[in-house]
Amino acid sequence: MTRLYANCWVVTMDDAGTEHPDGWVLVEDGLVEAAGAGAEPEAAERVDLGGAVVTPGLVNTHHHLYQTLTRARAQQADLFTWLRELYPIWAGIDAEAEYAAARTGLAELALAGCTTVFDHHYVFPRGREGLIEAEVQAARELGVRIVASRGSMDLGVSDGGLPPDELVEDLDAVLAETERLVGALHEPGPSARVQIAVAPCSPFSVTGRLMEESAELARRLGLPLHTHLAETIEEEAYCQELYGCTPVDYLERLGWLADDVWCAHCVHLSERDIGRFGTTGTGVAHCPTSNLRLGAGVARVRDLVDAGVRVGLGVDGSASNERSDLFLEVKQALLVARGRGGGDAMTVREALRLGTRGGAAVLRRDDIGSLEPGMCADFAVWRTDGLELGGADDRVAGLVFSGPHRVDRLVVGGQDVVRGGALVHADGAEIARAQRAQARRFAE
Numbered sequence: 001m002t003r004l005y006a007n008c009w010v011v012t013m014d015d016a017g018t019e020h021p022d023g024w025v026l027v028e029d030g031l032v033e034a035a036g037a038g039a040e041p042e043a044a045e046r047v048d049l050g051g052a053v054v055t056p057g058l059v060n061t062h063h064h065l066y067q068t069l070t071r072a073r074a075q076q077a078d079l080f081t082w083l084r085e086l087y088p089i090w091a092g093i094d095a096e097a098e099y100a101a102a103r104t105g106l107a108e109l110a111l112a113g114c115t116t117v118f119d120h121h122y123v124f125p126r127g128r129e130g131l132i133e134a135e136v137q138a139a140r141e142l143g144v145r146i147v148a149s150r151g152s153m154d155l156g157v158s159d160g161g162l163p164p165d166e167l168v169e170d171l172d173a174v175l176a177e178t179e180r181l182v183g184a185l186h187e188p189g190p191s192a193r194v195q196i197a198v199a200p201c202s203p204f205s206v207t208g209r210l211m212e213e214s215a216e217l218a219r220r221l222g223l224p225l226h227t228h229l230a231e232t233i234e235e236e237a238y239c240q241e242l243y244g245c246t247p248v249d250y251l252e253r254l255g256w257l258a259d260d261v262w263c264a265h266c267v268h269l270s271e272r273d274i275g276r277f278g279t280t281g282t283g284v285a286h287c288p289t290s291n292l293r294l295g296a297g298v299a300r301v302r303d304l305v306d307a308g309v310r311v312g313l314g315v316d317g318s319a320s321n322e323r324s325d326l327f328l329e330v331k332q333a334l335l336v337a338r339g340r341g342g343g344d345a346m347t348v349r350e351a352l353r354l355g356t357r358g359g360a361a362v363l364r365r366d367d368i369g370s371l372e373p374g375m376c377a378d379f380a381v382w383r384t385d386g387l388e389l390g391g392a393d394d395r396v397a398g399l400v401f402s403g404p405h406r407v408d409r410l411v412v413g414g415q416d417v418v419r420g421g422a423l424v425h426a427d428g429a430e431i432a433r434a435q436r437a438q439a440r441r442f443a444e
């Protein structure tokens, strides 16, 4: 069936940055058939969007959904202090809590325009099963796409790592469980709703051997690789002490500077590091709010983009960015780029591109991120008749500058996930109640 979304300002995010201020989007069988302006094509159904802005669905490239259970902890802390306070609390996670947390984070993200979510889960207390299945189920029920990761930690405090010993796993068990999840959940090819990535946690919680064997497994199965990197100056000192080199040198030594890898944060990169990311095709998940919240610093996004690095945005939460709103990260990315480089350091459209096309490129997805023929019909509809947008003739710029906002409608694969500002397949109030009941189990 064809459906025409008409009377809207379409931001296609194609290579040329084409926009149709009086445009329409034609959708058929879950895919974009065409986007344009002027004479409307025939369609079985016409939906009038009343002058709203339509953007591709936002793509979140770094998150920890389980952390909605432990918000507003370690309020005055740097990364390592924050982690040391939270690790023992996270040891209580189980599938029931994970499900409640994932529903909360995914619902927040959907209401803020996000259609595809990467989640980095790396806490697997012994004997707790079904954690990844729980978050995948939550995504399926809400109707959003998920790239879930089988993360890992195998370097405990007694071996010089940061996490407590009871939270680290055996290397062989990690790899076997990752492969099992891929067989059970991973969908290959275009329009996939569930995919798996391989994501050992960080240089200070994972052994070099697990990094190398994770890469070997991922490359054998054709999966993308992800880790945290160069988030703080303390991490750099840690790498110098333990490995005798910088985090990026360490990654290179492990065979992890490559076009099937993306790293979260990358705040502390030298000029040479940025060049190496560009030439090797290594991607970056830029998470400005989390970096500011933990006082980690500000990534050099302008330089990364100029060096041809694949850059996407991440909310990285929800214990270091209590808000799962990727549109807010679009605005933050714009503001911190300007804070570093001046008023013309980044345009509104460039920031929005990071949150859409950029994220798709980071996840190595060529079926999402823009509204062009053959792409997944994943898009967000933003009303522009509210109080905050009056006087903004450039409605796209107005949206970004005045963000964040809730979407009026969110469409994934041609199906409504949000309609009239409310979730279609779930009750937001019920999700919030269920999540609070689980969060109480983690209260101090």
Ligand SMILES: [Zn+2]
Residues within 6 Å of the ligand: 062, 063, 064, 120, 228, 264, 316
């Ligand atoms: Zn993170």
